[in-house]
Amino acid sequence: MVPLGLDPGEERRIVEGLVTKVSRSAARPRTRGDDWLEALAVRLARTHLDRVAGRQVRPAGVRWVSTMSHRWGSCSIDTGRIRISDALARAPQHVVEAVVFHELVHLLEPGHTARFHALERLHPDHELALNWLRGWSAGHAAARGALAGPLAEADQGFDWDGAIDGRDTAPDGA
Numbered sequence: 001m002v003p004l005g006l007d008p009g010e011e012r013r014i015v016e017g018l019v020t021k022v023s024r025s026a027a028r029p030r031t032r033g034d035d036w037l038e039a040l041a042v043r044l045a046r047t048h049l050d051r052v053a054g055r056q057v058r059p060a061g062v063r064w065v066s067t068m069s070h071r072w073g074s075c076s077i078d079t080g081r082i083r084i085s086d087a088l089a090r091a092p093q094h095v096v097e098a099v100v101f102h103e104l105v106h107l108l109e110p111g112h113t114a115r116f117h118a119l120e121r122l123h124p125d126h127e128l129a130l131n132w133l134r135g136w137s138a139g140h141a142a143a144r145g146a147l148a149g150p151l152a153e154a155d156q157g158f159d160w161d162g163a164i165d166g167r168d169t170a171p172d173g174a
Helices: 008-027 034-053 093-105 114-120 126-143 151-155
Strands: 061-065 073-076 081-085
Touching: 008 126, 034 061, 034 093, 073 093, 081 093, 093 114, 093 126
Parallel strands: 061 081
Antiparallel strands: 073 081
């Protein structure tokens, strides 16, 4: 966050510096591979979803992808496959967990219904991760000059499935 009333030029300099740091960090080689991601999904499902679903909730596969430019993750309901944007490869673990969990919940509830949101909140770091993702998205939007007003305006309609850079777009080849 930047102080209210900061000179626009100074704000842009600060945001660009932060985005550069995050971009460099995200460009580093990933230390967590697809196997790690799949094991994480199984652990999260076993811990938080199996009991409420009354059955095992398991994806058919989970993998990192580099083709998502506007989404954190996607879940193909028909195949049970989950894809997670590699933009999150160096994100804090609780953020990756929350995004994977969000996609796992789609295996029980395809749409973003009230039931979906209730299930999603079973993840203990849901709000913390959501705030981190909002900050990341706002930083990228600001770096592009896309923030026309207060952050709250840019944040309206935040959707885990479509908010890497503050845009809400159609699925990337899902």
